[in-house]
Amino acid sequence: MFQDKRILITGAAGSVGSELVKTFLKQGAIVCAFDNDENGLFALDQMLSPAYSKNLRLFLGDVRDEMRVSKAFEGIDLVFHCAALKHVYLSEYNPFEAMQTNIYGTNNVINAAIKSRVKKVIYTSSDKAVNPSSTMGASKLLGERLIAAANHHSGGNITKFCSVRFGNVLNTRGSVLQIFNQQILHNLPITITSKNMTRFFLSMDQAVELCIYACKNVIGGEIFVKNMGSCNILSLAKAISPDTNNFEFIGLKSGEKLYEELVTEIEAERTYYKDSWYMIVPDTMDHMNVKQAQLYKKLINKLPKIKSSLRSDKELMTDKMVYKMLLEFGLITK
Secondary structure (H helix, E strand, O other): OOOOOEEEEEOOOOHHHHHHHHHHHHOOOEEEEEEOOHHHHHHHHHHHHHHHOOOEEEEEOOOOOHHHHHHHOOOOOEEEEOOOOOOHHHHHHOHHHHHHHHHHHHHHHHHHHHHOOOOEEEEEEEHHHOOOOOHHHHHHHHHHHHHHHHHHHOOOOOOEEEEEEEOEEOOOOOOHHHHHHHHHHOOOOEEEOOOOOEEEEEOHHHHHHHHHHHHHHOOOOOEEEEOOEEEEHHHHHHHHOOOHHHEEEOOOOOOOOOOOEEEOHHHHOOEEEEOOEEEEOOOOHHHOOHHHHHHHHHHHOOOOEOOOOEEOOOOOOOHHHHHHHHHHOOOOOO
16 A cells, blocks of 8 residues: 555654655655655665655654645645654753653644645554653653544545554664663663563554554544563663673652553543554544445444453563563574
């Protein structure tokens, strides 16, 4: 479905964004890589142009700039909105900046997509948006709400909007796995927030797969989630370094929680699943157009519903399972 499509990816120089760029180029799409990181775009160009120079377009710009976003969206079929400030403690100290990018930037993407009659917009969110305790999480939650509401105020426009929720994508920039590896490389203690901290994890391939699944199945306003494993951060550290004498417990940083959720108790009432995929139906069915509402009713009549919230401190993987997961993903060697 992506052959010859014009796909724009915001945050294209980031970990997930750059992987989406590669994936869609391989599938024959014309990919517009949009980012405010000049060096990141340059590196992307150096890596991909030898094989895909005819199909790769580089767009230097910021999602905060409404006019630039609007111009970049002209003639685009699909948008994957990955641009965001994602580091929890940095957003705690710079909340206005998080708001500018994660909220106003998302609103600019919505307005430009409607104006340019983009067919689909996939917004990449986070489990930190669920019952948020941080500025970053709250900003991503508002992003989800803006995306859901966009389906109703787009009028007769063709654009469909939906969100995907990630857990921690393993080995992305600034992720806990990279921090641990850097500490080992420099003979430093492995710093662990708490013995009781748990998180959801998925691989980069699974994150990309979730984005593509959402694009193929979007009705409008829903949130897609992949069934993913959760584990104690201590188990992750043990898989990287068996020397537990080198672990240092440093306590929670500002905005952090001991556990995350993929689906809340309230959302569980309208969360349906098929195979390893969850779909959270929007709670704004009354505002939908008749066609959308009918599609939802037809679909949910066929699917089972989950029974409770999805929390990272439930059904944890064992140390052996975590080790095997990292081995299978090629993130450690025997």
